[in-house]
Amino acid sequence: MPFSKPEVTSDVTSFDAPPSSQHPAMRHKSGLIGSINLGLTVLALLSSMTIVGTSAETLQVYNTTRLGNGHFLSIWPNEFDIRPTVALVTCGSIILVSSILSLVAARVPAIANKTLLxxxxxxxxxxISLVAALISTSFFYGVNASSTTFSLQSWTCQWANISMDVKPHWGTLCKESKVALYLSVMMIPLQLLVLGTVVVGFLGRVKGWVVGRKVEGDRKGSPALS
Incomplete structure (x- = not known):
């Protein structure tokens, strides 16, 4: 009676490579970095809206209450530099638009799926937002260093304790000017953090792609067991 050779079964089980070329752990980390970037961008968007709103309000009050040169009872000084407030409105608007475009680029698949773009x-x-924030703050501190020329903030805060029944309300204008300035200063490290998350996320995607390709190569190069 012929003897049949027993079949040898292997205890080694095969594994499936990730469906994409990026390793799952790296993909999770990349998603976390992307979420942080999204949160920081939303914060920049809200901050820029506040900068534009408060600085535009103070500028509008100034334009409607100033009497111009030649009036003896003008409530605004003749030596007055409005450029810091104009810079806050302009640069805040640039940051606002840049933040919106960043959010659109992150959510539109046609752009988000193209790593280089x-x-x-x-x-x-x-x-661009970082440069705009630097310009707006430099305007303020440049004018504020002068001992003879007033800015909108320095003049309104000088009279902030005086109560007004009609515009301009010095205390309100002072607070709005400070809020716009402080948010512009905060925008500098905020945009640096946004840039940092972009760099870290890009390096993470590259590393994940390399690891994923290595895993796929190991699977394809391993001998098939039957």
């Missing part, structure tokens, strides 16, 4: 926009737009 999305990364380029993610670096460019916060860089």
């Amino acid at each position: 999305s990364t380029s926009l993610s670096l460019l737009l916060p860089s």
Whole structure:
């Protein structure tokens, strides 16, 4: 009676590579970095809206209450530099638009799925916001260093304790000017953080792609067991 050779079964089980070329752990980390970037961008958007709103309000009050030169009872000084407030409105608007475009680029699949394009926009737009924040703050501190020329903030805060029944309300204008300035200063480290998350996220995606390709290569190169 012929003997049949017993079949040898292998205890080694095969594994499936990730469906994409990025390793799952790296993909999770990349998603976390993306969420942080999204949160910081939303914060920049809300802050820029506040900057534009408060500085535009103070500028509007100034334009409607100033009498111009030649009036003896003018409530605004002749030596007055409005450029810091104009810079806050302008640069705040630039940051606002850049933040909106950043959010659109992050949520539109046609852009987000193209790593080179999305990364380029993610670096460019916060860089524009960073430059705008630096310009707006430099205008203020440049004018504020003068001992003879007043800015809208320095003049209104000088009279902030005086109660007014009609415009201009010095205390309100002082607070609005400070809020716009402080948010502009805060925007500098905020945009640096946004840029940092973009760089870290890009490096994470590259590393995840390399690890994913290595896993797929190991699977394809391993001998098939039957």
